[in-house]
Amino acid sequence: MTIIYVVLPLALLIVGVALWAYVWAARSGQFDDLDTPALRVVVDADGDVSPPRPAGRTDARGHAHATPEQP
Numbered sequence: 001m002t003i004i005y006v007v008l009p010l011a012l013l014i015v016g017v018a019l020w021a022y023v024w025a026a027r028s029g030q031f032d033d034l035d036t037p038a039l040r041v042v043v044d045a046d047g048d049v050s051p052p053r054p055a056g057r058t059d060a061r062g063h064a065h066a067t068p069e070q071p
Contacts, residue, residue: 025031
């Protein structure tokens with residue numbers, strides 16, 4: 001039973017250090033999004049991100065088929 005007097009403060013100390021580390025990381029910008037600002041250049045102003053249409057034929061399901069190259 002006396003071990004609880006050691007384990008409980010130690011657990012509270014570990015939780016306190018973890019909470020301090022989280023707050024420090026959040027304030028210093030460790031969780032900032034670095035990918036999205038670079039992709040905004042590619043996205044249209046309307047937010048429409050449509051892939052380029054494949055050149056060639058498509059079947060009824062919309063799957064693209066390559067057309068043979070013509071000389």
